[in-house]
Amino acid sequence: MAVERKALVRRGAGPFGRLVNFFSESWQELKKVSWPSRIEVKNFTLVVIVAVLFVGLCLFVFDTILGLFTRSLFGR
Secondary structure (H helix, E strand, C coil): HHHHHHHHHHCCHHHHHHHHHHHHHHHCCCCCCCCCCCHHHHHHHHHHHHHHHHHHHHHHHHHHHHHHHHHHHHHH
8 A cells, every 4th residue: 555655646646647657557567477478378279269169069969958858848
């Protein structure tokens, strides 16, 4: 909390000063981030796509089975 107050005092307490302070602190935090490599991003993207396709296929199968069940139950 004290660090935030010092930052606000340094940049000014008005709306523009707070906005500049926000972007400045955000940029400092982005410098600390450990970004994934291109290969890691590719692998994680592939995992997400496969998982989405698998869940979609499971939902399709369950929906089809339940649809057939309800049609036979109500005689349509």
